[in-house]
Amino acid sequence: MKRHLNTLFVTLDGSYLRKDGAAVEIRHEGETKMRVPLHNLEGISCFGWDIGASAALMAACAEAGVSISFHTPHGKFLAATRGFTSGNILLRREQYRRADDEAASVAIAANMLAAKLANARQVLMRAARDHGGKSPERASALGQAADAIAVRIGLLGRAGTLDSLRGIEGDAASTYFSVFRHLLVNHDPLVRISGRSRRPPLDPVNALLSFLYVLLMHDCRSALESCGLDPQCGFLHRDRPGRPSLALDLMEEFRAFLADRVALTLLNRKQITFADFRTAESGAVLLKDDSRKQVLAAWQERKQDEIIHPFLDERVTLGLLPHLQARLLARHLRGDLDAYPAFLSK
Amino acid sequence: MFGEDQLIPISALQHWLYCPRQCALIHVERAWAENRFTAEGRVMHARAHDGPDESRQGVRITRGLPVRSLRLGLAGECDVVEFHPGGRILPVEYKRGKPKSHRADEVQLCAQALCLEEMLSASVPGGCLYYGERRRRMEIPFDADLRDLVAAAAVAVHDCIRDGFTPPAEYETRRCGACSLLDLCQPQALRFRRGAGAWFGQRLRAVLSEET
Numbered sequence: 001m002k003r004h005l006n007t008l009f010v011t012l013d014g015s016y017l018r019k020d021g022a023a024v025e026i027r028h029e030g031e032t033k034m035r036v037p038l039h040n041l042e043g044i045s046c047f048g049w050d051i052g053a054s055a056a057l058m059a060a061c062a063e064a065g066v067s068i069s070f071h072t073p074h075g076k077f078l079a080a081t082r083g084f085t086s087g088n089i090l091l092r093r094e095q096y097r098r099a100d101d102e103a104a105s106v107a108i109a110a111n112m113l114a115a116k117l118a119n120a121r122q123v124l125m126r127a128a129r130d131h132g133g134k135s136p137e138r139a140s141a142l143g144q145a146a147d148a149i150a151v152r153i154g155l156l157g158r159a160g161t162l163d164s165l166r167g168i169e170g171d172a173a174s175t176y177f178s179v180f181r182h183l184l185v186n187h188d189p190l191v192r193i194s195g196r197s198r199r200p201p202l203d204p205v206n207a208l209l210s211f212l213y214v215l216l217m218h219d220c221r222s223a224l225e226s227c228g229l230d231p232q233c234g235f236l237h238r239d240r241p242g243r244p245s246l247a248l249d250l251m252e253e254f255r256a257f258l259a260d261r262v263a264l265t266l267l268n269r270k271q272i273t274f275a276d277f278r279t280a281e282s283g284a285v286l287l288k289d290d291s292r293k294q295v296l297a298a299w300q301e302r303k304q305d306e307i308i309h310p311f312l313d314e315r316v317t318l319g320l321l322p323h324l325q326a327r328l329l330a331r332h333l334r335g336d337l338d339a340y341p342a343f344l345s346k
Numbered sequence: 347m348f349g350e351d352q353l354i355p356i357s358a359l360q361h362w363l364y365c366p367r368q369c370a371l372i373h374v375e376r377a378w379a380e381n382r383f384t385a386e387g388r389v390m391h392a393r394a395h396d397g398p399d400e401s402r403q404g405v406r407i408t409r410g411l412p413v414r415s416l417r418l419g420l421a422g423e424c425d426v427v428e429f430h431p432g433g434r435i436l437p438v439e440y441k442r443g444k445p446k447s448h449r450a451d452e453v454q455l456c457a458q459a460l461c462l463e464e465m466l467s468a469s470v471p472g473g474c475l476y477y478g479e480r481r482r483r484m485e486i487p488f489d490a491d492l493r494d495l496v497a498a499a500a501v502a503v504h505d506c507i508r509d510g511f512t513p514p515a516e517y518e519t520r521r522c523g524a525c526s527l528l529d530l531c532q533p534q535a536l537r538f539r540r541g542a543g544a545w546f547g548q549r550l551r552a553v554l555s556e557e558t
């Protein structure tokens with residue numbers, strides 16, 4: 001059990017959460033393990049198959065705007081409770097209006113993708129600087145890819161349709177993943193990557209990335225929910241029932257900066273090695289169950305690092321970034337900001 | 347005349363006078379964040395509303411009385427209304443902290459009085475504010491100025507809710523520092539409100555000009 005960013009993480013299987021006055025009380029095997037006042041919380045995330053919560057607690061949480069979500073022990077989202085949808089109907093209507101308007105969608109999506117590519121480029125340049133001395137060949141491959149991505153970013157600004165944005169992004173992404181192996185240093189030759197594969201991941205690095213992207217997607221989805229946006233209605237990703245398109249849009253700007261960097265750290269420090277993966281009969285590569293816990297821990301740790309938010313000019317934890325960007329997006333939709341200032345890392 | 351389903355809460359007037367944007371965030375966008383101040387205020391209110399009606403020396407004391415005015419389009423609840431022998435009606439409102447420089451508390455109390463006047467066809471010439479920090483009552487006469495202020499605020503809030511428009515933020519250290527919606531409102535970020543696009547372009551160019 002742990003608190004982080006005003007979220008209470010309950011990881012002890014067999015826990016029962018109940019309301020105790022204005023607090024949540026966590027009981028386990030007849031003992032009180034922890035009490036946390038609800039007004040200090042934004043959310044309660046439970047990781048385990050055997051964790052329960054009383055209806056009275058759910059009602060109190062719904063009223064106080066605290067979300068309760070249930071996840072598998074590995075962090076996969078299962079369900080969440082919430083009260084009545086709050087009255088952000090005007091915001092949602094505006095979101096739908098813009099999503100129906102191609103030019104308005106392009107304006108938002110172009111900034112999201114520009115930030116995505118710029119942040120990916122930063123990861124390449126950082127590696128070129130850090131490891132380039134030892135291997136000029138690697139540094140030059142990374143540098144070339146970074147330049148190619150810079151050119152694509154320039155094109156984004158001139159693209160007039162969502163399809164052309166997607167095309168430019170696709171090119172840049174394949175450039176990025178074509179040099180991704182150069183980001184791995186002194187690595188186990190068995191831990192390899194050749195391009196991006198998702199369904200299913202066909203190599204260990206892709207398996208690790210996919211898992212981290214799932215974690216990131218859930219953070220983005222919660223962030224959107226909590227500021228009243230509809231996570232299913234995207235600007236770049238098209239509507240498809242059940243698909244959290246706006247969460248997928250929002251996570252673009254964080255993929256490299258949050259998820260890829262955690263993956264690289266784990267691999268380069270050999271905290272995750274070939275032994276952490278298994279290959280299914282189909283050739284799909286999967287992260288082993290125990291190893292997922294370790295990745296989850298590294299993810300939580302990364303979220304506690306701090307930066308100065310480029311637009312807000314305030315010190316914030318990385319875990320808060322999806323929430324802040326979701327709020328800025330809502331501000332843009334409401335007309336407070338003339339554009340969506342997507343997150344650009346340094 | 348307003349219909350019953352068009353009534354806005356009296357508390358919205360207070361929010362409006364504190365900051366029109368705060369009012370819109372709460373009543374238009376329905377964003378609500380509770381901070382220490384509002385939490386304490388609620389505990390105090392629960393206490394004032396608690397307890398049965400009682401009579402003291404011929405004064406009948408009613409707690410949590412629901413009131414409305416169709417003329418102003420307002421609805422709310424009075425903390426305490428004292429009905430004195432001889433017909434004097436005195437609303438009393440309990441406040442955390444101390445008297446404030448803006449007139450939001452007086453407006454709220456006077457709005458309650460205007461509702462009472464309309465519902466009881468009586469006149470309510472004054473009321474009392476009780477401040478927790480000072481532990482004493484302040485008498486508030488409902489003069490023409492205050493009544494006009496209530497009416498004007500009611501019109502402004504009705505317009506704001508009908509148009510669904512959230513006014514932009516004006517950052518003011520003292521006011522925003524005590525505002526429960528600071529994190530949602532992000533008034534500092536809105537400094538750039540006409541320049542978020544320009545900011546993004548500049549920052550993007552700066553990031554891209556870094557040598558590979």
Ligand code: SF4
Pocket residue numbers: 364365366367368369371515516517518521522523525526527528531532533
């Ligand atoms: S933070 Fe400041 S501008 Fe924003 S609602 Fe509160 S008082 Fe108004």
